[in-house]
Amino acid sequence: MYSRYIPAALLSLANIRSVYGASTPEKRATCSGGQSVKNAACCAWFPVLEDILPNMFNNECGDDAHSALRLSFHDAIGFSPSGGGGGADGSIITFSDIELAYPPNDGLDDAVTTQSPFIAAHNVTAGDFIQFAAAVSLSLCPGAPRVGFMMGRPKATAPSPSPNGLVPEPFDTVDSILARMKDAGGFTPTDVVALLASHSVAGADTVDPTIPGTPFDSTPSLFDTQIFIEVQLRGTMFPGSNPGEGEVESAVAGEMRLQSDHLPAILRRLVLGNPLLETWPAPSQHSKGLSTRCPLLDTVQRISLTVPTLFPHRLPLPANAGPHLPAGQKQSDIEQACATSPFPTFTAQSGPATTVPAM
CATH class of the missing domain: 1.10.420.10 (Peroxidase, domain 2)
Structure with missing residues (x-):
């Protein structure tokens, strides 16, 4: 399911449901741009948002958005209670010379190359940026769930262990x-x-x-x-x-x-x-050492005052996308998977047989 072949990361999976660092008390603040947030530290992410929407994502659910999802998963999944690793700490970028050589991370070099200059320009940690970019990318894809963002990941101090066995592969059982x-x-x-x-x-x-x-x-x-x-x-x-x-x-x-x-x-x-699409972020974007909670929902609500077409609660699917x-x-x-429960009945779209062009 998740492998070097696919941008399948939707959630940050570093030490999920573990013991987190102490949280900074939340107190509403007004940013220099007029946005109201739950914590003043969150203000730093508005310039990042305003930069990456047009300059990294081209304001669309395109290849860079897909890659951002995949990168967030591969950075986070390199963790195991028994095998070690820092999880969603940005090590896949900080130690890209090592981690991109791991076979399951094949093809992520473009995403790392794309994101690295933005990380340097905004002076944020790689771990935070990777997860922020993934959360923002979903807001550009019609039908996607809204996920939260939490900041405070420290800089990675070591590469993830070789993810052979840590990153699920499509040929795994x-x-x-x-x-x-x-x-x-x-x-x-x-x-x-x-x-x-x-x-x-x-x-x-x-x-x-x-x-x-x-x-x-x-x-x-x-x-x-x-x-x-x-x-x-x-x-x-x-x-x-x-x-x-x-x-x-x-x-x-x-x-x-x-x-x-x-x-x-x-x-x-x-x-x-x-139904899980309606309840995310259930296990979402948790990492050890998080210190500040910056819900993307709060950020997006404020930014939507200037770019409403990009940030409704969820971009709806087209009427014919049922x-x-x-x-x-x-x-x-349909290749029936369950002998005791029939697959639901659907009608086919009209027209010639569907053909999918390359992305």
């Missing part, structure tokens, strides 16, 4: 993926499967280098649960001629499917809507 996520933060199987919704804004660059930017969903600019339908369609083709390890056949031309997306039978429970079968598919193409 479902049992091993669930065990790793439980070890990293106490995530339940339902939590883990719900996180697969992030693949609706995901793309792969390194599964097959001959076809970079291959989406995992037929609507890769929308964050929705449509992916839970598409991964259960009977696969018939690969998007390229050289399928990668952990890649399985897809039903939609040009779309990439990972083994770890396809196998969990629980997927069928989420196709009519994902659960459906891709054009050219039919209900019998």
Whole structure:
């Protein structure tokens, strides 16, 4: 599910549900730009927000937004109570010469190169910036949940241990993926499967280098649960001629499917809507040593006075983005995962068979 192939990080997973550092008492403050926040330290993030929206993300749910999600996960997941690591401490940037050489981090060099100058320009820690950028990126993707941001991560002092075994791979068994996520933060199987919704804004660059930017969903600019339908369609083709390890056949031309997306039978429970999308951040953005809470919700509400189209409570999905079968598919193409509970019935979009262009 989460690997060098995908930008699948939606939450910061460093020492989740562990003992945190003492919190700074919150007291409302007014920033120099007139924004009202719960803590004066949060004011430092308004210039960052105003910079990265146009200059890093181009004000869109594009490749840099997708990469920001993936980077936030890979920085945070390099932690285990038994194996060590600092979690979401920015070590993947601070020690990029070491961590980017780890096979599961293949393809993250572009994200590190993109974010590093902004970190230097705003004099914030790499750990804080990575998680802030990931939270902001979601506000640009229609249908995405609103997640919070907490600041106060210290500078990384050492690289994460080699993440072989720490970063779940698409070719791992479902049992091993669930065990790793439980070890990293106490995530339940339902939590883990719900996180697969992030693949609706995901793309792969390194599964097959001959076809970079291959989406995992037929609507890769929308964050929705449509992916839970598409991964259960009977696969018939690969998007390229050289399928990668952990890649399985897809039903939609040009779309990439990972083994770890396809196998969990629980997927069928989420196709009519994902209640976890409404409750995030449940286990969200926690790290040891956090000292200041800066809810992005508070920040976004104030910024929305100047850029309302970018920051409603949630960018809604288009009216025609409800659960459906891709054009050219039919209900019998669903690969039934549960013998005792039938897959919900959907109608297909009209028109010629869906083909997904490269991102």
